[in-house]
Amino acid sequence: MKENILIIGGGIAGLEAAGQLLKLGYNPIIVEKSDHLGGHVADWNRLFPDMSPAEDLVSRLIAASSEANIFLNTEISFVNRLKDSWNIMLSNGISIITRILLFATGFTLFDASKKEEYGYGVYNQVMTNSDLEHWFNTGQDERIPEEGPAAMGFVHCVGSRDEKARNPQCSKVCCITAVKQAIEMKQKFPEAMIYCFYMDLRMFGKKYEDFYISAQKDYGIRFIRGRVSEVSENIEGKLVVKAEDTLSGKPVKVTLDLLVLMSGIVCNQQTCKTAGLLSLPIDSDGFLKSRDNIADITEAPREGIFYAGTCTGPKTVPETLAEARSAALEIHNYILNGM
Amino acid sequence: MDFGFKISPSSAVNLDNVDLTLYNRLLEAEPDICKCIACGSCTASCPANRFSGMSVRKAILNLQRGKEKETARMLSNCMLCGKCTMVCPRGINTRHLILSICKLYKEEAK
Numbered sequence: 388m389k390e391n392i393l394i395i396g397g398g399i400a401g402l403e404a405a406g407q408l409l410k411l412g413y414n415p416i417i418v419e420k421s422d423h424l425g426g427h428v429a430d431w432n433r434l435f436p437d438m439s440p441a442e443d444l445v446s447r448l449i450a451a452s453s454e455a456n457i458f459l460n461t462e463i464s465f466v467n468r469l470k471d472s473w474n475i476m477l478s479n480g481i482s483i484i485t486r487i488l489l490f491a492t493g494f495t496l497f498d499a500s501k502k503e504e505y506g507y508g509v510y511n512q513v514m515t516n517s518d519l520e521h522w523f524n525t526g527q528d529e530r531i532p533e534e535g536p537a538a539m540g541f542v543h544c545v546g547s548r549d550e551k552a553r554n555p556q557c558s559k560v561c562c563i564t565a566v567k568q569a570i571e572m573k574q575k576f577p578e579a580m581i582y583c584f585y586m587d588l589r590m591f592g593k594k595y596e597d598f599y600i601s602a603q604k605d606y607g608i609r610f611i612r613g614r615v616s617e618v619s620e621n622i623e624g625k626l627v628v629k630a631e632d633t634l635s636g637k638p639v640k641v642t643l644d645l646l647v648l649m650s651g652i653v654c655n656q657q658t659c660k661t662a663g664l665l666s667l668p669i670d671s672d673g674f675l676k677s678r679d680n681i682a683d684i685t686e687a688p689r690e691g692i693f694y695a696g697t698c699t700g701p702k703t704v705p706e707t708l709a710e711a712r713s714a715a716l717e718i719h720n721y722i723l724n725g726m
Numbered sequence: 727m728d729f730g731f732k733i734s735p736s737s738a739v740n741l742d743n744v745d746l747t748l749y750n751r752l753l754e755a756e757p758d759i760c761k762c763i764a765c766g767s768c769t770a771s772c773p774a775n776r777f778s779g780m781s782v783r784k785a786i787l788n789l790q791r792g793k794e795k796e797t798a799r800m801l802s803n804c805m806l807c808g809k810c811t812m813v814c815p816r817g818i819n820t821r822h823l824i825l826s827i828c829k830l831y832k833e834e835a836k
Contacts, residue, residue, distance in 0.1 A: 640740050
Protein backbone atom coordinates (compact mmCIF):
# COMPACT_ATOMS: atom_id res chain seq x y z
CA MET A 388 0.00 0.00 0.00
CA LYS A 389 1.17 3.53 -0.75
CA GLU A 390 2.32 5.50 2.27
CA ASN A 391 0.04 8.38 3.34
CA ILE A 392 1.68 11.75 3.78
CA LEU A 393 -0.41 14.54 5.23
CA ILE A 394 0.40 17.98 3.84
CA ILE A 395 -1.03 20.89 5.80
CA GLY A 396 -1.58 23.79 3.42
CA GLY A 397 -2.35 23.90 -0.30
CA GLY A 398 -0.21 26.87 -1.22
CA ILE A 399 2.71 26.63 -3.60
CA ALA A 400 4.87 24.76 -1.05
CA GLY A 401 2.21 22.14 -0.39
CA LEU A 402 1.40 21.71 -4.07
CA GLU A 403 5.03 21.41 -5.15
CA ALA A 404 5.79 18.90 -2.38
CA ALA A 405 2.66 16.89 -3.29
CA GLY A 406 3.70 16.80 -6.95
CA GLN A 407 7.18 15.54 -6.04
CA LEU A 408 5.85 12.95 -3.57
CA LEU A 409 3.44 11.63 -6.22
CA LYS A 410 6.40 11.16 -8.57
CA LEU A 411 8.21 9.25 -5.82
CA GLY A 412 5.24 6.91 -5.52
CA TYR A 413 3.56 8.09 -2.31
CA ASN A 414 0.04 9.14 -1.49
CA PRO A 415 0.04 12.83 -0.47
CA ILE A 416 -3.10 14.25 1.15
CA ILE A 417 -3.47 18.03 1.10
CA VAL A 418 -5.57 19.78 3.75
CA GLU A 419 -6.34 23.37 2.80
CA LYS A 420 -8.30 25.73 5.05
CA SER A 421 -9.50 28.08 2.28
CA ASP A 422 -11.64 27.32 -0.75
CA HIS A 423 -8.84 27.45 -3.31
CA LEU A 424 -5.35 26.11 -3.92
CA GLY A 425 -2.27 28.24 -4.51
CA GLY A 426 -2.41 30.31 -1.32
CA HIS A 427 -1.15 33.88 -1.47
CA VAL A 428 0.48 33.39 -4.86
CA ALA A 429 -2.93 32.59 -6.38
CA ASP A 430 -4.05 36.10 -5.38
CA TRP A 431 -1.00 37.72 -6.95
CA ASN A 432 -0.91 39.00 -10.52
CA ARG A 433 2.65 38.89 -11.80
CA LEU A 434 5.88 37.70 -10.19
CA PHE A 435 9.23 39.49 -10.08
CA PRO A 436 11.75 39.72 -11.63
CA ASP A 437 10.53 38.42 -15.01
CA MET A 438 6.90 39.55 -14.63
CA SER A 439 5.69 35.99 -15.20
CA PRO A 440 1.97 35.52 -14.48
CA ALA A 441 1.33 33.99 -11.04
CA GLU A 442 -1.63 32.14 -12.53
CA ASP A 443 0.65 30.10 -14.82
CA LEU A 444 2.78 28.92 -11.94
CA VAL A 445 -0.20 28.00 -9.78
CA SER A 446 -2.02 26.13 -12.54
CA ARG A 447 1.17 24.21 -13.37
CA LEU A 448 1.57 23.20 -9.73
CA ILE A 449 -2.10 22.21 -9.46
CA ALA A 450 -1.84 20.09 -12.62
CA ALA A 451 1.27 18.32 -11.28
CA SER A 452 -0.46 17.45 -8.00
CA SER A 453 -3.90 16.61 -9.38
CA GLU A 454 -3.64 12.93 -8.35
CA ALA A 455 -3.25 13.85 -4.69
CA ASN A 456 -6.18 13.72 -2.29
CA ILE A 457 -7.19 17.31 -1.68
CA PHE A 458 -9.57 18.57 1.00
CA LEU A 459 -10.56 22.22 0.64
CA ASN A 460 -12.25 24.26 3.40
CA THR A 461 -10.81 21.82 5.89
CA GLU A 462 -8.75 22.21 9.01
CA ILE A 463 -7.19 19.91 11.54
CA SER A 464 -9.47 19.44 14.54
CA PHE A 465 -7.32 17.31 16.77
CA VAL A 466 -4.48 14.85 16.78
CA ASN A 467 -4.04 11.52 18.58
CA ARG A 468 -0.63 9.98 18.95
CA LEU A 469 -0.65 6.24 18.15
CA LYS A 470 2.32 3.91 18.67
CA ASP A 471 4.37 5.00 15.67
CA SER A 472 1.94 7.22 13.81
CA TRP A 473 -0.70 9.90 14.26
CA ASN A 474 -4.43 9.79 13.91
CA ILE A 475 -5.41 13.16 12.48
CA MET A 476 -9.04 14.19 12.73
CA LEU A 477 -10.12 16.73 10.12
CA SER A 478 -12.92 19.25 10.47
CA ASN A 479 -14.92 17.44 7.76
CA GLY A 480 -15.09 14.31 9.95
CA ILE A 481 -12.50 12.30 8.05
CA SER A 482 -9.67 10.78 10.03
CA ILE A 483 -6.28 10.03 8.55
CA ILE A 484 -3.61 7.74 9.90
CA THR A 485 -0.12 8.79 8.89
CA ARG A 486 3.48 8.52 10.00
CA ILE A 487 4.47 11.67 8.19
CA LEU A 488 3.25 15.26 8.35
CA LEU A 489 4.45 18.13 6.21
CA PHE A 490 3.74 21.67 7.37
CA ALA A 491 3.32 23.94 4.36
CA THR A 492 1.14 26.35 6.27
CA GLY A 493 2.66 29.55 4.95
CA PHE A 494 2.27 32.99 6.46
CA THR A 495 -0.28 35.68 7.23
CA LEU A 496 -0.08 39.12 5.69
CA PHE A 497 0.46 41.75 8.37
CA ASP A 498 -2.74 43.58 9.25
CA ALA A 499 -1.88 47.11 8.08
CA SER A 500 -4.64 48.71 10.17
CA LYS A 501 -2.50 47.98 13.24
CA LYS A 502 -0.18 50.77 12.09
CA GLU A 503 -2.75 53.47 12.68
CA GLU A 504 -0.42 56.30 11.68
CA TYR A 505 -0.57 55.08 8.06
CA GLY A 506 -4.32 55.39 7.96
CA TYR A 507 -5.29 52.02 6.48
CA GLY A 508 -8.99 51.63 7.04
CA VAL A 509 -9.20 55.31 8.01
CA TYR A 510 -8.56 57.13 4.72
CA ASN A 511 -10.09 56.02 1.44
CA GLN A 512 -6.89 56.29 -0.59
CA VAL A 513 -4.75 53.97 1.51
CA MET A 514 -4.43 50.36 0.36
CA THR A 515 -2.07 47.40 0.85
CA ASN A 516 0.20 45.56 -1.58
CA SER A 517 -2.29 42.72 -1.66
CA ASP A 518 -5.19 45.11 -2.46
CA LEU A 519 -3.15 46.47 -5.36
CA GLU A 520 -2.46 42.96 -6.72
CA HIS A 521 -6.17 42.27 -6.42
CA TRP A 522 -6.79 45.37 -8.52
CA PHE A 523 -4.23 44.20 -11.10
CA ASN A 524 -6.19 40.95 -11.33
CA THR A 525 -9.72 42.28 -11.33
CA GLY A 526 -9.49 45.97 -12.20
CA GLN A 527 -11.96 46.67 -9.45
CA ASP A 528 -11.10 49.01 -6.61
CA GLU A 529 -12.78 52.28 -5.73
CA ARG A 530 -9.58 53.65 -4.26
CA ILE A 531 -7.90 53.89 -7.65
CA PRO A 532 -9.29 56.64 -9.88
CA GLU A 533 -9.99 55.70 -13.51
CA GLU A 534 -7.60 58.30 -14.89
CA GLY A 535 -4.98 57.07 -12.43
CA PRO A 536 -3.35 58.85 -9.52
CA ALA A 537 -1.39 62.02 -10.29
CA ALA A 538 0.96 61.20 -7.46
CA MET A 539 1.23 58.05 -5.39
CA GLY A 540 3.53 56.50 -2.84
CA PHE A 541 4.69 53.13 -1.56
CA VAL A 542 5.56 52.66 2.10
CA HIS A 543 8.10 49.89 2.65
CA CYS A 544 8.44 47.79 5.83
CA VAL A 545 4.85 48.02 7.09
CA GLY A 546 4.84 45.61 10.01
CA SER A 547 8.34 44.42 9.21
CA ARG A 548 11.47 45.27 11.19
CA ASP A 549 9.06 46.72 13.66
CA GLU A 550 9.48 45.64 17.25
CA LYS A 551 6.40 47.48 18.39
CA ALA A 552 4.33 45.49 15.90
CA ARG A 553 6.14 42.41 17.29
CA ASN A 554 7.73 41.55 13.97
CA PRO A 555 11.41 42.32 14.25
CA GLN A 556 12.26 40.30 11.14
CA CYS A 557 12.57 41.52 7.57
CA SER A 558 9.84 40.18 5.30
CA LYS A 559 12.34 39.80 2.49
CA VAL A 560 9.99 40.16 -0.48
CA CYS A 561 8.38 43.59 0.03
CA CYS A 562 11.31 45.71 -1.21
CA ILE A 563 11.27 44.06 -4.59
CA THR A 564 7.46 43.80 -4.63
CA ALA A 565 7.20 47.57 -4.12
CA VAL A 566 9.63 48.18 -6.97
CA LYS A 567 7.67 45.77 -9.16
CA GLN A 568 4.32 47.34 -8.31
CA ALA A 569 5.73 50.85 -8.80
CA ILE A 570 6.92 49.88 -12.28
CA GLU A 571 3.55 48.29 -13.07
CA MET A 572 1.71 51.44 -11.97
CA LYS A 573 4.06 53.61 -14.04
CA GLN A 574 3.38 51.37 -17.05
CA LYS A 575 -0.34 51.85 -16.58
CA PHE A 576 -0.15 55.55 -15.72
CA PRO A 577 3.02 57.05 -17.29
CA GLU A 578 2.13 60.54 -16.06
CA ALA A 579 1.96 59.54 -12.41
CA MET A 580 4.63 60.69 -9.98
CA ILE A 581 5.64 57.70 -7.88
CA TYR A 582 7.55 57.80 -4.60
CA CYS A 583 8.93 54.91 -2.56
CA PHE A 584 9.59 55.56 1.13
CA TYR A 585 12.13 53.03 2.38
CA MET A 586 14.48 52.36 5.29
CA ASP A 587 16.89 50.13 3.38
CA LEU A 588 16.41 48.54 0.01
CA ARG A 589 17.32 44.89 0.29
CA MET A 590 17.85 43.81 -3.31
CA PHE A 591 19.42 40.45 -2.60
CA GLY A 592 17.98 38.19 -5.30
CA LYS A 593 18.72 37.40 -8.89
CA LYS A 594 18.20 40.45 -11.09
CA TYR A 595 16.66 42.51 -8.26
CA GLU A 596 19.37 45.16 -8.47
CA ASP A 597 18.80 45.52 -12.24
CA PHE A 598 15.12 45.86 -11.54
CA TYR A 599 15.78 48.62 -9.02
CA ILE A 600 18.06 50.57 -11.36
CA SER A 601 15.49 50.21 -14.15
CA ALA A 602 12.80 51.60 -11.83
CA GLN A 603 14.90 54.74 -11.39
CA LYS A 604 16.40 55.05 -14.86
CA ASP A 605 13.61 53.88 -17.14
CA TYR A 606 10.56 54.71 -15.04
CA GLY A 607 11.70 57.71 -13.00
CA ILE A 608 10.44 56.32 -9.71
CA ARG A 609 11.71 58.47 -6.84
CA PHE A 610 13.16 56.76 -3.79
CA ILE A 611 13.15 58.61 -0.48
CA ARG A 612 15.03 57.11 2.45
CA GLY A 613 12.92 57.65 5.51
CA ARG A 614 10.06 55.92 7.22
CA VAL A 615 6.70 57.62 6.81
CA SER A 616 5.84 59.12 10.16
CA GLU A 617 2.31 60.27 9.59
CA VAL A 618 -0.45 60.26 6.99
CA SER A 619 -3.29 62.73 7.12
CA GLU A 620 -5.99 64.04 4.83
CA ASN A 621 -6.25 67.61 3.57
CA ILE A 622 -9.40 69.59 2.88
CA GLU A 623 -9.56 68.32 -0.73
CA GLY A 624 -9.52 64.75 0.49
CA LYS A 625 -5.98 64.09 -0.65
CA LEU A 626 -3.35 62.41 1.48
CA VAL A 627 -0.56 64.41 3.05
CA VAL A 628 2.39 62.19 3.79
CA LYS A 629 5.20 63.25 6.11
CA ALA A 630 8.59 61.63 6.49
CA GLU A 631 12.17 62.55 7.11
CA ASP A 632 14.43 62.51 4.12
CA THR A 633 17.24 60.99 6.12
CA LEU A 634 19.77 61.54 3.33
CA SER A 635 19.42 65.29 3.59
CA GLY A 636 18.36 65.28 7.21
CA LYS A 637 15.28 67.36 6.47
CA PRO A 638 11.61 66.60 6.88
CA VAL A 639 9.65 66.14 3.64
CA LYS A 640 5.98 66.52 2.93
CA VAL A 641 4.11 65.43 -0.17
CA THR A 642 0.48 65.34 -1.28
CA LEU A 643 -0.64 62.05 -2.82
CA ASP A 644 -3.74 60.54 -4.39
CA LEU A 645 -2.91 56.99 -3.42
CA LEU A 646 -0.72 55.30 -0.84
CA VAL A 647 0.20 51.61 -0.95
CA LEU A 648 1.42 49.95 2.26
CA MET A 649 3.82 47.05 1.84
CA SER A 650 2.37 44.69 4.44
CA GLY A 651 4.93 42.19 5.62
CA ILE A 652 5.03 38.46 6.17
CA VAL A 653 4.10 37.44 9.69
CA CYS A 654 3.68 34.03 11.27
CA ASN A 655 0.39 32.30 10.83
CA GLN A 656 -1.39 32.09 14.20
CA GLN A 657 -3.32 29.03 13.11
CA THR A 658 -0.03 27.27 12.34
CA CYS A 659 1.11 27.91 15.87
CA LYS A 660 -2.12 26.34 17.15
CA THR A 661 -1.66 23.22 15.02
CA ALA A 662 2.00 23.10 16.06
CA GLY A 663 0.79 23.21 19.66
CA LEU A 664 -1.33 20.09 19.08
CA LEU A 665 1.86 18.28 18.09
CA SER A 666 4.02 19.92 20.79
CA LEU A 667 6.26 21.56 18.20
CA PRO A 668 8.44 24.46 19.35
CA ILE A 669 8.12 27.99 18.02
CA ASP A 670 11.30 29.93 17.22
CA SER A 671 12.06 33.32 18.75
CA ASP A 672 10.77 35.08 15.61
CA GLY A 673 7.33 33.49 15.99
CA PHE A 674 7.74 31.06 13.09
CA LEU A 675 8.10 27.28 13.43
CA LYS A 676 11.43 26.14 14.81
CA SER A 677 13.42 23.81 12.58
CA ARG A 678 15.75 21.10 13.88
CA ASP A 679 18.61 23.27 12.65
CA ASN A 680 18.35 26.64 10.96
CA ILE A 681 21.22 25.91 8.61
CA ALA A 682 21.45 22.21 7.85
CA ASP A 683 17.94 20.89 8.63
CA ILE A 684 15.57 23.73 7.90
CA THR A 685 12.91 21.38 6.48
CA GLU A 686 12.84 19.07 9.50
CA ALA A 687 11.02 19.59 12.78
CA PRO A 688 12.72 18.60 16.04
CA ARG A 689 10.17 15.76 16.23
CA GLU A 690 10.57 12.75 14.02
CA GLY A 691 8.24 12.35 11.07
CA ILE A 692 7.35 16.05 10.88
CA PHE A 693 8.68 18.22 8.09
CA TYR A 694 8.46 21.89 7.09
CA ALA A 695 8.39 23.61 3.72
CA GLY A 696 8.04 27.25 2.76
CA THR A 697 7.18 30.31 4.80
CA CYS A 698 6.00 28.48 7.93
CA THR A 699 9.64 28.73 9.07
CA GLY A 700 10.16 32.37 8.00
CA PRO A 701 9.74 34.80 5.10
CA LYS A 702 10.77 33.38 1.72
CA THR A 703 10.54 34.17 -1.97
CA VAL A 704 8.63 31.94 -4.41
CA PRO A 705 11.72 30.18 -5.83
CA GLU A 706 13.05 29.59 -2.31
CA THR A 707 9.72 28.12 -1.24
CA LEU A 708 9.60 25.80 -4.24
CA ALA A 709 13.18 24.66 -3.67
CA GLU A 710 12.38 23.96 -0.03
CA ALA A 711 9.26 21.98 -0.95
CA ARG A 712 11.35 19.76 -3.25
CA SER A 713 13.96 19.39 -0.55
CA ALA A 714 11.30 18.42 2.00
CA ALA A 715 9.89 15.82 -0.40
CA LEU A 716 13.37 14.29 -0.72
CA GLU A 717 13.83 14.32 3.07
CA ILE A 718 10.50 12.51 3.45
CA HIS A 719 11.55 9.96 0.82
CA ASN A 720 14.82 9.31 2.70
CA TYR A 721 12.96 9.09 5.99
CA ILE A 722 10.61 6.43 4.61
CA LEU A 723 13.44 4.43 3.01
CA ASN A 724 15.90 4.61 5.88
CA GLY A 725 13.76 5.50 8.84
CA MET A 726 15.81 8.60 9.44
CA MET B 727 6.24 94.14 18.02
CA ASP B 728 9.42 92.63 19.45
CA PHE B 729 8.83 89.47 21.43
CA GLY B 730 12.54 88.99 21.95
CA PHE B 731 12.48 85.94 19.66
CA LYS B 732 11.44 85.14 16.14
CA ILE B 733 10.14 82.09 14.36
CA SER B 734 12.71 80.45 12.14
CA PRO B 735 11.48 79.35 8.71
CA SER B 736 10.64 75.67 8.29
CA SER B 737 13.42 73.55 6.86
CA ALA B 738 10.89 71.02 5.55
CA VAL B 739 10.95 70.16 1.86
CA ASN B 740 7.55 70.24 0.24
CA LEU B 741 7.79 67.85 -2.68
CA ASP B 742 4.57 69.24 -4.17
CA ASN B 743 6.32 72.52 -5.00
CA VAL B 744 9.64 71.22 -6.28
CA ASP B 745 10.38 72.36 -9.81
CA LEU B 746 12.28 69.58 -11.56
CA THR B 747 12.62 71.13 -15.05
CA LEU B 748 16.33 71.70 -14.72
CA TYR B 749 16.90 68.38 -13.02
CA ASN B 750 15.10 66.58 -15.83
CA ARG B 751 17.30 68.35 -18.36
CA LEU B 752 20.31 67.22 -16.39
CA LEU B 753 18.95 63.67 -16.44
CA GLU B 754 18.96 63.73 -20.23
CA ALA B 755 22.61 64.74 -20.29
CA GLU B 756 23.63 62.52 -17.38
CA PRO B 757 21.29 59.51 -17.17
CA ASP B 758 23.68 57.80 -14.76
CA ILE B 759 22.72 60.28 -12.06
CA CYS B 760 19.86 58.08 -10.92
CA LYS B 761 22.24 55.18 -10.34
CA CYS B 762 23.48 56.97 -7.20
CA ILE B 763 22.83 54.85 -4.10
CA ALA B 764 23.92 57.60 -1.71
CA CYS B 765 26.74 55.48 -0.33
CA GLY B 766 28.88 58.53 0.41
CA SER B 767 32.14 57.26 -1.12
CA CYS B 768 32.47 60.52 -3.05
CA THR B 769 32.08 62.63 0.07
CA ALA B 770 34.54 60.54 2.06
CA SER B 771 37.22 60.81 -0.63
CA CYS B 772 36.69 64.50 -1.39
CA PRO B 773 39.70 66.66 -0.40
CA ALA B 774 37.50 69.77 -0.46
CA ASN B 775 34.92 68.27 1.89
CA ARG B 776 36.88 68.97 5.07
CA PHE B 777 37.17 72.65 4.33
CA SER B 778 33.99 73.47 2.47
CA GLY B 779 31.46 70.68 3.02
CA MET B 780 31.59 69.75 -0.67
CA SER B 781 29.75 66.47 -1.37
CA VAL B 782 28.59 65.09 -4.71
CA ARG B 783 26.02 62.94 -2.94
CA LYS B 784 24.48 66.01 -1.32
CA ALA B 785 24.75 67.98 -4.56
CA ILE B 786 22.65 65.36 -6.38
CA LEU B 787 20.17 65.10 -3.53
CA ASN B 788 19.74 68.88 -3.35
CA LEU B 789 18.90 68.96 -7.05
CA GLN B 790 16.29 66.24 -6.54
CA ARG B 791 14.78 68.23 -3.70
CA GLY B 792 14.73 71.48 -5.67
CA LYS B 793 17.55 73.16 -3.76
CA GLU B 794 19.53 74.22 -6.79
CA LYS B 795 21.22 77.23 -5.22
CA GLU B 796 22.75 75.08 -2.51
CA THR B 797 24.17 72.76 -5.14
CA ALA B 798 25.65 75.64 -7.12
CA ARG B 799 27.23 77.06 -3.99
CA MET B 800 28.65 73.68 -3.06
CA LEU B 801 30.10 72.95 -6.49
CA SER B 802 32.03 76.23 -6.50
CA ASN B 803 34.34 74.54 -3.99
CA CYS B 804 35.11 71.57 -6.24
CA MET B 805 38.70 71.32 -7.49
CA LEU B 806 37.81 68.77 -10.19
CA CYS B 807 40.46 66.39 -8.92
CA GLY B 808 38.32 63.39 -9.94
CA LYS B 809 38.87 61.30 -6.80
CA CYS B 810 35.12 60.81 -6.46
CA THR B 811 34.95 59.36 -9.98
CA MET B 812 37.64 56.88 -9.02
CA VAL B 813 35.80 55.60 -5.94
CA CYS B 814 32.19 55.60 -7.18
CA PRO B 815 30.95 51.96 -7.00
CA ARG B 816 28.26 52.65 -9.58
CA GLY B 817 30.77 53.94 -12.11
CA ILE B 818 29.16 57.37 -12.32
CA ASN B 819 31.49 59.86 -13.99
CA THR B 820 31.03 62.36 -11.18
CA ARG B 821 33.63 64.75 -12.56
CA HIS B 822 31.74 64.94 -15.82
CA LEU B 823 28.50 65.24 -13.89
CA ILE B 824 29.81 68.22 -11.93
CA LEU B 825 30.81 69.95 -15.16
CA SER B 826 27.38 69.24 -16.67
CA ILE B 827 25.62 70.69 -13.64
CA CYS B 828 27.80 73.83 -13.77
CA LYS B 829 27.13 74.24 -17.49
CA LEU B 830 23.36 73.88 -17.11
CA TYR B 831 23.21 76.36 -14.28
CA LYS B 832 25.36 78.87 -16.07
CA GLU B 833 22.96 78.72 -19.03
CA GLU B 834 20.07 79.17 -16.68
CA ALA B 835 21.68 82.17 -14.98
CA LYS B 836 22.08 84.02 -18.29
